[in-house]
Structures are given as C-alpha cells and as structure tokens.
Amino acid sequence: MQIMQDKISFNILLLTLVSICIIFLQQGEINRDGIMYLTQSQYIVEGNWGGAMEIYNWPFFSILIAGLHQLTGLSLQYAAHMINVALFVLASFFFIKNVTLVSQKTNIIFATLILLTSIPLMDDYLSMVLRDQGQWAGFMIGVYGYLRWIKSAQWTWAFVWQVGFLFGTLFRPE
Numbered sequence: 235m236q237i238m239q240d241k242i243s244f245n246i247l248l249l250t251l252v253s254i255c256i257i258f259l260q261q262g263e264i265n266r267d268g269i270m271y272l273t274q275s276q277y278i279v280e281g282n283w284g285g286a287m288e289i290y291n292w293p294f295f296s297i298l299i300a301g302l303h304q305l306t307g308l309s310l311q312y313a314a315h316m317i318n319v320a321l322f323v324l325a326s327f328f329f330i331k332n333v334t335l336v337s338q339k340t341n342i343i344f345a346t347l348i349l350l351t352s353i354p355l356m357d358d359y360l361s362m363v364l365r366d367q368g369q370w371a372g373f374m375i376g377v378y379g380y381l382r383w384i385k386s387a388q389w390t391w392a393f394v395w396q397v398g399f400l401f402g403t404l405f406r407p408e
Contacts, residue, residue, distance in 0.1 A: 242330055245346040249326045252350060253319045264311060268363025272310045275299040279310075294404050295365045314363040321367035328374035335381045365405040372402020 264272070270289055274296035277286035286293055295317075302313040326349050333345040375398030383391035 241342045242327070242334075245330060245342055246323060246327050249346065249349060250319065250323050253322055257315050257319065265362040265364070268311075268314065271296050271299060271363055271365075272314060275303065275310050275314070279303060292407055295368065311363070318363060318367045321371040325367065325371040325374045328371070328378045332374065332378050332381060335378070335385075368405030369402045372398050372400070372405065374398070376402060 274286045274289045274293055277283070277289070278293065278296055278300040286296065290296070298317055299310055299314045302308065302317060303310050306313065308316065326346075329349065330342055330345045334342065376395050377398075379391050379393070379395030379398050382388075383395050
C-alpha cells in the first residue's frame with residue numbers, strides 16, 4: 235500500500251512540475267476568458283461588486299482569484315494560474331485514484347501518461363485561465379466518492395460523492 239502511495243505522490247509531483255513549466259513557457263500570455271475573470275477579480279478587490287457582476291453573473295472563480303491575490307500578494311494572473319495548477323493537480327490525483335479503484339491491474343504510470351499526453355492535445359488548455367480545472371477537480375472527487383460508495387455504502391462516501399459534484403458545479407453552474 236505504501237509503495238502505491240509513493241508512486242502516486244511521485245506522479246503527482248511530476249504532473250505539478252510539468253504544469254508549472256507549461257505556464258512558465260507561455261510567458262504571461264492569457265486567453266480572452268482569463269481577461270474577463272481577472273478583470274472581475276480586480277473589481278472584487280476594489281469592492282466594486284456592481285462592476286464585477288456586469289462582467290459575468292457567476293463570480294465564484296473570480297472570488298477565489300481575488301482571495302488568493304489578497305492573501306498572498308501574488309498578481310491576479312499568478313493567483314489564477316496557481317489556482318488552476320492546484321485544481322489540475324487535484325483532478326489528476328483523483329483521476330489516478332479512480333483508475334486504481336476501477337482496475338487493480340492498471341499501472342499508475344498509464345494514468346499519468348494519459349494526463350501528460352492529453353495536455354498538448356488540449357491546445358495549451360492548462361496554461362489558460364479557465365474555470366474548467368475546478369469543474370474537473372470536483373467531478374473527479376465526485377466519481378471517486380461514488381466508486382467508493384458502490385464498493386461499501388457508507389455515508390462518508392455518499393457525502394464525498396455529492397460534495398465533489400457540488401464543488402465542480404460551483405465552477406460551471408450553467
């Protein structure tokens with residue numbers, strides 16, 4: 235069991251480093267949606283909730299960006315990227331855990347390879363400032379809780395399952 239945890243930890247560290255490198259190589263480029271979230275975050279930091287709500291009517295992601303910015307002093311853009319990396323790593327961790335739950339014979343490296351090879355196919359998706367990383371993280375947590383609940387119907391796993399999906403929905407309620 236400890237060996238499997240060590241392999242998962244190593245693979246998560248690898249995914250984290252690759253994620254940070256991808257963002258670093260973009261040298262500050264940002265997508266149109268990212269500009270919208272960062273502008274909304276700036277309005278939230280300034281206390282201009284009216285202006286923030288005019289930009290987009292669901293400010294959850296922008297509130298997280300503004301909160302991390304105020305907590306750490308990072309620029310809004312770096313705060314957004316750090317949130318995205320953390321959410322990608324969280325989604326990746328639960329993806330790997332889901333793969334190990336579904337197939338005891340599958341090597342963890344295959345799940346990591348799926349994640350590593352999917353990044354370039356998503357057209358620099360990881361380096362964009364998008365809410366999707368949060369949605370995927372929540373849904374992977376929800377799937378993990380559901381798979382555990384199927385194996386042993388305990389209230390804890392039912393709670394994890396439902397909270398995971400609710401968390402993912404907070405990022406993309408539409």
